[in-house]
Amino acid sequence: MILLAPGLELHPAHFSRAEQEALVEAIREIVRAAPLFTPTMPRTGKPFSVRMTNCGPLGWVSDRDGGYRYQATHPATGETWPAMPPALIEAWREFADFDGPPEACLVNFYEAGARMGLHADADEKEPRAPVLSISLGATCLFRYGGPTRNDPTRSVKLSSGDVVVIGGKSRFCYHGVDRLYPATSTLIANDARINLTLRRVTPA
Numbered sequence: 001m002i003l004l005a006p007g008l009e010l011h012p013a014h015f016s017r018a019e020q021e022a023l024v025e026a027i028r029e030i031v032r033a034a035p036l037f038t039p040t041m042p043r044t045g046k047p048f049s050v051r052m053t054n055c056g057p058l059g060w061v062s063d064r065d066g067g068y069r070y071q072a073t074h075p076a077t078g079e080t081w082p083a084m085p086p087a088l089i090e091a092w093r094e095f096a097d098f099d100g101p102p103e104a105c106l107v108n109f110y111e112a113g114a115r116m117g118l119h120a121d122a123d124e125k126e127p128r129a130p131v132l133s134i135s136l137g138a139t140c141l142f143r144y145g146g147p148t149r150n151d152p153t154r155s156v157k158l159s160s161g162d163v164v165v166i167g168g169k170s171r172f173c174y175h176g177v178d179r180l181y182p183a184t185s186t187l188i189a190n191d192a193r194i195n196l197t198l199r200r201v202t203p204a
Contacts, residue, residue: 004156007130007168008144011095015161019087020136020187026085027107027136027194030055033082034074036109042067049114056084058104058201060123068123070104070201084198091132092198095165098129100204110140110193116177118149121166121199129200130167136160136196137188144175160185 002010015023036051045064054060058070059081073080084105092102108116121131135158142164145153151174158164166173182191 004144004154005170005173007166008170008173009095009165009167010156010158011163011165013159013161014091014163015134015136017161017187020161023085023087023134023196024136024187024194026087027196030082030085030107034059034079035076036107037074037076040064048116049110050116051109051111053081053107054104055082055088055107056102056104057081060104060106060199070123088134088196088198091134091163095132095163096130096167096198096200098200098204100126100129100200102132102198103201104199106195106197106199108195108197110138110177110180110195112138112180112182112191114177114193115179118143118145118153118174118176120147120172120174121197122172124199124201126200126203127171129204130165130171132198133164133166134196134198135162135164135193137185137193138191139181139184140193140195141178141181142175143178144170144173146174147172149174157181160187
């Protein structure tokens with residue numbers, strides 16, 4: 001384990017290649033039931049550069065009129081989200097150190113050139129629970145800072161199979177993905193990356 005900041009932990013290469021392949025296949029099943037969609041920014045309607053979906057009882061969505069929120073149904077199909085794969089629930093039990101299961105898993109699909117601007121995960125009503133982040137596919141440059149957008153930032157590369165725990169004093173730190181590195185993984189075609197983030201939304 002590498003401690004990036006108080007409460008911000010990096011667990012390199014936690015998932016083996018076989019485990020990563022199994023997770024990718026599970027994600028394919030999820031996407032078949034809950035297709036990827038492109039969220040948009042509140043007020044402006046500007047599209048994100050990533051496509052996404054969710055699994056678990058709740059899913060995170062964003063659009064111009066409704067803003068950032070969690071809901072129990074897919075915004076396009078109206079169907080409930082697929083169940084969370086057991087391997088993700090097991091990872092939560094291992095790393096979250098929280099008395100309560102995860103309620104949402106965001107599936108962010110980064111194609112080559114996609115990024116994620118600096119943001120803090122603050123839409124959950126259970127601040128004691130961490131956010132658990134799992135990287136699959138292409139290596140990315142992960143940037144993290146403090147509790148305000150203007151705090152100094154640092155960067156670290158995240159590789160396929162890595163797990164990051166965002167909790168404790170870093171639970172509301174600003175963080176994002178600046179870039180993907182081509183030819184860094186054979187797990188997902190076309191230098192793409194999948195990021196899975198597990199959250200507890202409601203008070204336990």
